[in-house]
Amino acid sequence: MIPPKPEPRPDKVSLRQYVKLFQKDLLSAQPQRLYRAWMAEFRTPFFRSYMINQPSLVQAVLKERPDDFPKSQRVSEGLKPLLGESVFLTNGETWKRQRRIIDPAFEGGRLRDTFPAMWAAGQAAIARLDRFDGQVVEIEEETSHAAADVIFRTLFSIPIEHEVAGRVFEEFRTYQRSAPIVNLGAFFPLPRWFPRFFRKDTKRTAVSIRKLITQLTAERMAAIASGTAPDDLATKIMTTVDPESGKSFDANEMVDQVAIFFLAGHETSASALAWALYLCALYPEWQEKISQEATELSEDFASISKQRTCRDVFREALRLYPPVPMMVRENTCPENFRDRDISVGSQIVISAWHLHRQERLWDNPDGFDPTRWQTENGKTCARDAYIPFSAGSRVCTGAGFAMVEGVLMLSMILKHFKVTPVGDPPVPIAHLTVRSRDGINLRLERRK
Numbered sequence: 001m002i003p004p005k006p007e008p009r010p011d012k013v014s015l016r017q018y019v020k021l022f023q024k025d026l027l028s029a030q031p032q033r034l035y036r037a038w039m040a041e042f043r044t045p046f047f048r049s050y051m052i053n054q055p056s057l058v059q060a061v062l063k064e065r066p067d068d069f070p071k072s073q074r075v076s077e078g079l080k081p082l083l084g085e086s087v088f089l090t091n092g093e094t095w096k097r098q099r100r101i102i103d104p105a106f107e108g109g110r111l112r113d114t115f116p117a118m119w120a121a122g123q124a125a126i127a128r129l130d131r132f133d134g135q136v137v138e139i140e141e142e143t144s145h146a147a148a149d150v151i152f153r154t155l156f157s158i159p160i161e162h163e164v165a166g167r168v169f170e171e172f173r174t175y176q177r178s179a180p181i182v183n184l185g186a187f188f189p190l191p192r193w194f195p196r197f198f199r200k201d202t203k204r205t206a207v208s209i210r211k212l213i214t215q216l217t218a219e220r221m222a223a224i225a226s227g228t229a230p231d232d233l234a235t236k237i238m239t240t241v242d243p244e245s246g247k248s249f250d251a252n253e254m255v256d257q258v259a260i261f262f263l264a265g266h267e268t269s270a271s272a273l274a275w276a277l278y279l280c281a282l283y284p285e286w287q288e289k290i291s292q293e294a295t296e297l298s299e300d301f302a303s304i305s306k307q308r309t310c311r312d313v314f315r316e317a318l319r320l321y322p323p324v325p326m327m328v329r330e331n332t333c334p335e336n337f338r339d340r341d342i343s344v345g346s347q348i349v350i351s352a353w354h355l356h357r358q359e360r361l362w363d364n365p366d367g368f369d370p371t372r373w374q375t376e377n378g379k380t381c382a383r384d385a386y387i388p389f390s391a392g393s394r395v396c397t398g399a400g401f402a403m404v405e406g407v408l409m410l411s412m413i414l415k416h417f418k419v420t421p422v423g424d425p426p427v428p429i430a431h432l433t434v435r436s437r438d439g440i441n442l443r444l445e446r447r448k
């Protein structure tokens with residue numbers, strides 16, 4: 001039995017059909033052969049895009065020459081109204097300066113300081129889930145709530161019940177429903193002169209979310225000035241001075257960064273945790289192992305590194321359902337990949353989804369096997385073909401944070417509840433992140 005994988009499309013389809021499939025879902029719009037290909041070229045009347053699925057090419061783009069492959073501005077368009085000049089979208093010197101200010105907040109030592117806030121969010125999640133004892137629950141909804149809670153508690157020392165936090169969370173859901181699928185523009189860029197339409201409510205919700213975040217950051221700036229600010233991620237980021245320019249973030253720039261922390265840090269973690277819980281429901285022997293292991297879990301930060309089985313399962317969930325399924329870059333110099341000339345300005349697509357299931361690299365690519373990380377093949381692939389957080393200088397800022405959060409939440413939930421799958425298997429589809437088309441339904445039972 002393999003865990004759910006989207007039906008690939010037939011090998012040959014017209015461009016019109018492809019666009020239609022694409023609008024529905026990024027994953028099922030691709031043919032089966034991409035899981036074996038080292039590279040694939042997509043030709044359209046306006047431009048070319050290349051999906052690279054070979055470790056040495058991915059390495060070149062992400063690790064060896066990232067400056068030659070900046071983020072594709074076409075992809076950014078869908079997120080601009082909300083994220084402005086956030087670190088997720090910028091390139092070049094601006095991006096480098098932003099990372100110099102943000103990165104220290106996520107260093108190892110800071111993670112330890114953040115742990116009590118994550119623990120509190122875990123306890124709050126258990127308390128919320130408790131009301132579903134013996135019932136069926138749509139778990140993505142619950143993991144979204146939990147992940148948003150983690151972000152607000154660690155960033156601003158406020159729980160999701162806080163009025164402003166709750167409103168950001170609600171408005172964000174509306175934004176997501178109205179925002180165009182961001183990746184679409186990357187494969188099918190419109191000519192530059194074509195006007196960009198955002199649905200009315202996309203702009204409205206973006207403005208409203210930014211207003212709420214502005215309120216939070218303004219209050220925090222005042223608290224920092226009066227010496228009453230809590231020692232959390234927001235304070236750390238807002239008081240860090242870039243060693244090169246001697247400047248810190250101004251209020252506007254901080255709003256952009258908070259918006260991306262909220263977006264990148266809650267959608268992704270929610271998706272990963274929901275799929276991990278589903279996999280545990282599907283493979284109860286693993287669920288039991290995690291639950292056993294979790295008896296050693298405590299508020300002591302060191303106990304998280306002892307949750308080895310849980311970490312292997314969570315890593316396997318990130319392999320099979322990478323929350324960020326594809327990333328898009330643009331080449332600024334002429335390139336030659338696999339004997340093909342790639343003209344400047346082409347779209348280079350790196351698909352974690354396909355690389356994580358590359359049939360020529362992984363043993364049992366579509367199977368769920370958390371023991372793989374201890375095998376030779378698993379170790380080699382972990383190094384060369386596993387990029388849930390991307391790689392190189394533009395790697396996810398929150399990677400370490402997300403691994404602690406994911407393992408902690410999974411262990412805490414499975415220590416308290418037994419989960420079983422209900423109804424039809426979920427169908428993975430890619431929107432902003434990899435989600436299930438109709439949600440993920442699980443039965444929850446409190447453990448004795």
Ligand code: HEM
Binds near residue numbers: 087099328393398402
């Ligand atoms: C399981 C959870 C997560 C996954 C799978 C994930 C994955 C990723 C990936 C793949 C990227 C690169 C995107 C690209 O280059 O196009 C990224 C970037 C980023 N992530 Fe995460 N992320 C997770 C959680 C978080 C958390 C918790 C935070 C912050 C609290 C965060 C903050 C960011 C930021 C700021 C960037 C932009 C970095 C840059 O472009 O320099 N992420 N993430």
